[in-house]
Each structure stands twice: as C-alpha cells, then as structure tokens.
Amino acid sequence: MAKKKPTFETPELGEYYEVPEVTEGTMAHLSPFVAQPVHNTDLNFPGELVDDWHGKALEKLDDLRTRYRSLQVYLDSCVKCGACTDKCHYYLGTKDPKNMPVGRQDLLRKVYRRYFTFAGMFFPKLVGAADLTRETLDEWYSYYHQCSQCRRCSVFCPYGIDTAEISMAAREILDSIGYGQKYCNEIIAKLNKVGNNLGLPGPALADTLEGLEEDVFDETGVEVKYPLDQKGADILLVTPSADFFAEPHVDGLIGYGKVFHEAGLSWTISSYASEAANFGMFIGSYENMRRVSLRIRKAAMDLGVKRVVFGECGHAWRVAYAFLNTLAGPFDFLDPDYPVPQHIMEFTWDQIEKGNLNFDKSANDEMTLTFHDSCNVARATRMGSKPGGQMEIPRNVIKAVCNNYADMHYDTIGEKTFCCGGGGGLLTDDLMEIRVKGALPRMTALRNVMEEEGVTHIAAICAICKSQFTKVLPYYGMDMDQIVSIHQLVSNAIIMTGQNTDDVETK
Amino acid sequence: MSYFFALLFIFATLVLVIGLARKIIQYARTPAPLKIATTPAPITRSGVVLRMFREVVFFESLFKGTKWTWLFGWMFHIGLFLVLLRHLRYFVEPSWLPGWIWTLIELIQPVGIYAAFAMVAGLVGLFLRRIFVDRVRYISAPSDYLWLILLGFIGFSGLMMKFVSHTDVVMVKQFFIGLWTLSWGPLPVDFPLIVHLSLVAILMIFFPFSKLLHVPGVFFSPTRNQVDNPREKRHLAPWAKAMEEQN
Numbered sequence A: 001m002a003k004k005k006p007t008f009e010t011p012e013l014g015e016y017y018e019v020p021e022v023t024e025g026t027m028a029h030l031s032p033f034v035a036q037p038v039h040n041t042d043l044n045f046p047g048e049l050v051d052d053w054h055g056k057a058l059e060k061l062d063d064l065r066t067r068y069r070s071l072q073v074y075l076d077s078c079v080k081c082g083a084c085t086d087k088c089h090y091y092l093g094t095k096d097p098k099n100m101p102v103g104r105q106d107l108l109r110k111v112y113r114r115y116f117t118f119a120g121m122f123f124p125k126l127v128g129a130a131d132l133t134r135e136t137l138d139e140w141y142s143y144y145h146q147c148s149q150c151r152r153c154s155v156f157c158p159y160g161i162d163t164a165e166i167s168m169a170a171r172e173i174l175d176s177i178g179y180g181q182k183y184c185n186e187i188i189a190k191l192n193k194v195g196n197n198l199g200l201p202g203p204a205l206a207d208t209l210e211g212l213e214e215d216v217f218d219e220t221g222v223e224v225k226y227p228l229d230q231k232g233a234d235i236l237l238v239t240p241s242a243d244f245f246a247e248p249h250v251d252g253l254i255g256y257g258k259v260f261h262e263a264g265l266s267w268t269i270s271s272y273a274s275e276a277a278n279f280g281m282f283i284g285s286y287e288n289m290r291r292v293s294l295r296i297r298k299a300a301m302d303l304g305v306k307r308v309v310f311g312e313c314g315h316a317w318r319v320a321y322a323f324l325n326t327l328a329g330p331f332d333f334l335d336p337d338y339p340v341p342q343h344i345m346e347f348t349w350d351q352i353e354k355g356n357l358n359f360d361k362s363a364n365d366e367m368t369l370t371f372h373d374s375c376n377v378a379r380a381t382r383m384g385s386k387p388g389g390q391m392e393i394p395r396n397v398i399k400a401v402c403n404n405y406a407d408m409h410y411d412t413i414g415e416k417t418f419c420c421g422g423g424g425g426l427l428t429d430d431l432m433e434i435r436v437k438g439a440l441p442r443m444t445a446l447r448n449v450m451e452e453e454g455v456t457h458i459a460a461i462c463a464i465c466k467s468q469f470t471k472v473l474p475y476y477g478m479d480m481d482q483i484v485s486i487h488q489l490v491s492n493a494i495i496m497t498g499q500n501t502d503d504v505e506t507k
Numbered sequence B: 001m002s003y004f005f006a007l008l009f010i011f012a013t014l015v016l017v018i019g020l021a022r023k024i025i026q027y028a029r030t031p032a033p034l035k036i037a038t039t040p041a042p043i044t045r046s047g048v049v050l051r052m053f054r055e056v057v058f059f060e061s062l063f064k065g066t067k068w069t070w071l072f073g074w075m076f077h078i079g080l081f082l083v084l085l086r087h088l089r090y091f092v093e094p095s096w097l098p099g100w101i102w103t104l105i106e107l108i109q110p111v112g113i114y115a116a117f118a119m120v121a122g123l124v125g126l127f128l129r130r131i132f133v134d135r136v137r138y139i140s141a142p143s144d145y146l147w148l149i150l151l152g153f154i155g156f157s158g159l160m161m162k163f164v165s166h167t168d169v170v171m172v173k174q175f176f177i178g179l180w181t182l183s184w185g186p187l188p189v190d191f192p193l194i195v196h197l198s199l200v201a202i203l204m205i206f207f208p209f210s211k212l213l214h215v216p217g218v219f220f221s222p223t224r225n226q227v228d229n230p231r232e233k234r235h236l237a238p239w240a241k242a243m244e245e246q247n
C-alpha cells in the first residue's frame, strides 16, 4: 500500500453523508504535479508557463467561448440558486466551498465577467468579478484538478450547467499557456507514442494475452483465444489498458474473451489502438481527443473488422458513445446492423437474451453484489435503445450471473450516482488526499448497504473506478479485494461448451 | 415628468430588446461541437421539447436538487408570469390580439392578485435562504441580493397601488399604449407608481447584462436541449469540420 504515511486524515464514515458547513481553504494546498516540457510539447502546447500568460489565457478563454456554446451559456446563466452546492462529492468530503460546483465555476466566471462583460468591466465588486492574477491562475490549477468531471452537479442545476465543461475549458486554457498537469499529459504523450496509457509495447501485450490463453485453458480445458492484431476478425475490442494486467481488471478481460468465444465470433485487440481511455477529454482538448480517437478508426480499417466493441471503462465509453462518431467518424465501413461502437455490456446482454450463454450462478454465491454506476456511463452515455439502459443493462447482466444483489441508496446510484473520487484525470498519487476525501459519499453508501443487506462486493465497469476503489477502500477500513469487474462475475459463472466442470471446487 | 418616463421607457425597451437579441444571436451562432446531453436523455426531438417544457414550466432539475429553493423559486416565477400576463392590458388593446388570448387574459385577472402575493412571498423566501444558508451566502455577490430586493420592491409598490393608494389605471394604460405611436398622454403623479415604474426601467436596462440571461440561457443549454443520438447521427461543428479538412 501507500509507502508514505498519509499526511491527511481520512474522514469518518457517518450513518449518512452529511452536508458540511462551509470551511474556506481546506484544500487550497493541494495541486497535482506540473507536466514536464516534453510532454506538453508533444501535445502541441508550450513547454513551460509562457511569459505573457495573462494575455494568452484571456485570449484562449475568448476563443473557447466562441467555439463552445456550453461555456458561453454556462458562464452567463448561473443565478447562484445554490442547488448544486451540496451535490459534489469533493465538497462533501472536504468542506471547501471552492469545491462546490458553483464555487468552482466562479473561479473562471469571475475572470470572464471582469474582462468580457459590461457589468464586470464597470462594476466588478457588484457582480463578483475579479482580475486575473497569478494567484487566480494557481487557484485554477489547484481546483480545476479537484473536479472529476463527473457531471453530478449538472443533474440538479436548473439550467443543466455542467461544471465538467468549465473544468475542461479551464484545463485547456492552462495547457495553452504551458501550465499542464503531469499525469494527464504524460499519459497522452505515452499513448501517442506506444498505443496505450501504460506504455505496453506490442510484444509485451502478445505475451500477456498468450498467458491468459494458457490460464483459461488450464482452468477450463477450453481453447479460448485472446488474439492480437488479427486481420479480418469480426470484432475489434478496444479496452482500457489496465485490463491487460491489473486485478481485478484482467479478470474482466478474461470474461470478455469467454463471451466472444461462446458467441462464436472472432475478435481481436489492436496493438496500435490498445487503449480505450482517452485522456484528451480530461484536458478538454478537442484536438488531442481527436488524435487519440483516430487511432481507433485506423486500427478498425487496417484490421478490416466489422464491428467495434468497447471494454469496461467509464469515460472511455463517454468518448466512444458520445464523441467517437463526431471525432473519427463516419464509420460507414463497418457493419451497419450494429451500433458503432458497442459496449461489451450491450454485447453480453444481447447474447444472454438470445440464450447463447450458459451460467452456473452459484459460482458467485460466496458474494453479495452491489453495483457502482460510473459517473460518465450513467450521466453521459446510453446502452441499448432506451434511455436509462446504461443503468439497467449492467444490473441485468449481474443478476443473470449472480444470485445475490442489492442496490445502494437510491440517491447515490443511477443518474445521481456518486463518483468514485478518482475520475477526470485525478487518479494519481499526488492527488491522493482529494481522492480519499472525495470517496466519502460513495464509501458511506457502500458501508450502509454492507451493513443493511450483507453486501460483500461492489462491481464496477470502469478502469478508473476499479483502480480507485482498490486504493481507497482500505482507507475506510474495507478490503481492496471487494471491488470486482462485471465480466469477472460473468467469467466465474459462465459454463462454456466443452468446459470440464468436474474440477469446479466444491466448498 | 411624463416626458421623462416616456424617454426612459423607450430607452429601456430598446436596451432590453437589442441586448437580448444580441445575446440570443450569440448563443445561436456558437456551435456545440460535442454531444453532451445529461443522460438519461430523450432520443427524439419531441422528447427534448418535452424535457425542456418540464424544465421551464416546472423547474424539474431544481426540484430534484433542493426542495425549498424549488418551492420559493417556483412560487416567485409562476407569480411573476401571471402578474405579467395581467399587465398585458396596459400595453395592448384587446383588438390587437386574437379573441381567445384576450379571454384567457381576462380569465386570469382575478388569479393575478394572488399571484402577486405568491411572487413576493417567493422572493422573501429566496432572500432568507440566501442569507441563512451558509453555502448560498458564500456564493452570493451583492448583485444577487439586489435583484431580489429590486423585484421585491417592484412587487411591493405594485401591491401598494392595488390595495393602499390607488392610481389611475386608465391613465397609465393610455400613457403606455400611446408610447407605441409616440403620442403618450400624461402619467398620474403617484409616489408608488413612480417607484414602480423607475424600478421596472432599471430591471429592463440591466436585464441583458446580468444573470437574468438565464432566461434565454435555459433554452440554449446543450446538456438539456440535445437529442441523445450520437451513434445514430454524426454531429459535427463547422470549426471541427474545417479542422478535419485540414488534416
């Protein structure tokens, strides 16, 4: 676990997450590491903070508000009604009012008002407008990296003001003046070079996948393939690179392979586009998001596949579902009978409905499950043909492979789900304090459902959520192994054709 | 006196109309390059119209968010809406409108008076909330209080005219109808009316430069007005298209 002792206190779990009293400045000290010049320049940003950052930042803000209606409308429309103030997990966990969604927005809005609105130019005090100073800039850097872009605030705002849009714009402004964040920019640079966020080169991937084939064969006696760069396969699987090795992610990947196998479809992973995650979204950069997305288009074309399926990942699914067609489309070269792209959950549920998969649900009997709706999946995407399918389908799949299931409190799931605390480019050790504190509402709901319903495990369909839970659960006195992939559950329960069932352990 | 108010209202109307039109044009011209509807979202246009209707008429999201703010806010706005409908008779002759609209306006005349109370009560509630809830206090700038005070005094002076010191409503009507043709008559010189009208002029002049832009804003919010169909239909902003053509 963490090498150093944490320098902050983990909040205590109460019976219900409480709305704390405003306590100014509790998180002012926390900022992520700044990006190295090489990584900034790789993304076409200046290497270091430019001399004329003041002018350049305002220029960028002006540019963005003419290109993004969301930014322009949201900067103008907030009436300070306060509906969002108690909706952000980071405010609930830190008490810092600049972590209230509107407090966060106001850091940018006060500058917008000062330089671009009549009222702010002539009556700054009256409307809360303020000059752009070095302190403001650092505050942006600090607080716009304490937002996981989870969009919970936008659900409750009467105008749908989405603080994620503001955070993305702010991060793009920061990048454009050479003040980028290390974690995100380094990862995007790595992906551009190697093809995935972890920097796993092709041969290493091939090794891993071969290893998986052996493991699955040893366990089941079925030759399930985990193919790499196989031309002419039916399906290109794009999955977060964490799936290639880390627990519990890799168990999910094993599960996808078994489902494809049983469905009788050939599939492949691409070493060129071996990453579903697209951190271009976190930094709000259309250009970078597009550059990353185009790799998937190229891989699909080069491999000549008919369909593209995405693995379990939250923001990746947002980029895939909502943006991919825009960024890298049109995908008219793929089979028009299937949505482009498709989520692995849609794929598996379809197979289950068709009756193509056999399960022994009792294989998951030692667990009682609950499901964590990942914020980007719940509030920015859809699965299936009906609105809300993104909540239903994963639950349907879990219930198809497990006997014991209970939901967490309804105010903390579905469209109101609480972020795991690690999304939006915050999944880095230098931000551990905000990650732990921001997990408070989710941990509270989890602990409650554990006590009330005997839940033992929490399933998720997002690589970031899984990694974050693994790290954060122990801070709250729970066990890191309590987080599981949905396709891990599928993998446990599935009985493939010809699978030797006699060595199923009987306890 | 009436000359001053005539000029003031012509000016205020121009500022309001031109200011709002400029903002609406700006919003309409600014592209939304990505599909960002807050989901679950409607998958058809008519679904979006319905969502917007619930948002504008019932403040659906706010209801999910904070019940007290919703209650006061909704009381204020529905009150305001009815009061303004009732006020139409000062600006238009019945013959200018289709008959059924006028019948409707007549019908709500009696309700209008309760509406005025609802409006003022809502404003008081919102004001108290702004003072007493620490989170809302933290995010409030002076202008946020001033808007509530301004609207409160408009309502209060209106109620004064209605119940305490009546004004000559017919004269007021003739003055404002006359404004359309720049041939206004005299305005009654009553203190509540002068206050009422001065504050209304201030409201109109500052409207397009303030947070009251939430009125056009709500209709242009991409998280609320987009159809959730990104996989089915490719969505491309003009500047993104230009970028695509370059490389």
Ligand code: HEM
Residues within 6 Å of the ligand: A079, A080, A081, A158, B055, B056, B057, B059, B062, B069, B072, B073, B074, B076, B077, B126, B144, B147, B148, B151, B212, B214, B215, B218
């Ligand atoms: C399409 C019409 C409108 C819609 C959908 C709308 C919606 C809203 C909503 C949802 C709020 C937040 C809740 C609240 O505090 O009440 C709000 C606040 C507010 N609205 Fe409107 N509004 C509309 C028209 C107007 C108009 C015409 C005015 C003024 C003349 C106005 C003045 C205000 C003010 C001053 C606030 C802030 C209240 C506070 O300080 O808490 N609104 N509006």
Ligand code: HEM
Residues within 6 Å of the ligand: B080, B083, B086, B087, B090, B112, B113, B116, B119, B151, B154, B155, B156, B157, B158, B159, B161, B162, B163, B166, B167, B169, B172, B176, B196, B200
């Ligand atoms: C040029 C615009 C306006 C004119 C000429 C005007 C005129 C009047 C008059 C003459 C009355 C007294 C009605 C009576 O005695 O029966 C009144 C009442 C009232 N006014 Fe206005 N007003 C205007 C704008 C507004 C606006 C913008 C608001 C709200 C924000 C408002 C709110 C009220 C209220 C609440 C009352 C009392 C209840 C009622 O009679 O409906 N007025 N107004």
Ligand code: SF4
Residues within 6 Å of the ligand: A087, A088, A089, A090, A099, A100, A101, A104, A146, A147, A148, A149, A150, A151, A152, A153, A154, A162, A163, A164, A419
């Ligand atoms: S998007 Fe999420 S993390 Fe960011 S301010 Fe809103 S609720 Fe908080």
Ligand code: SF4
Residues within 6 Å of the ligand: A077, A078, A079, A080, A081, A082, A083, A084, A085, A101, A102, A156, A157, A158, A159, A160, A161
């Ligand atoms: S809910 Fe929306 S309008 Fe209300 S304070 Fe928050 S951002 Fe502003």
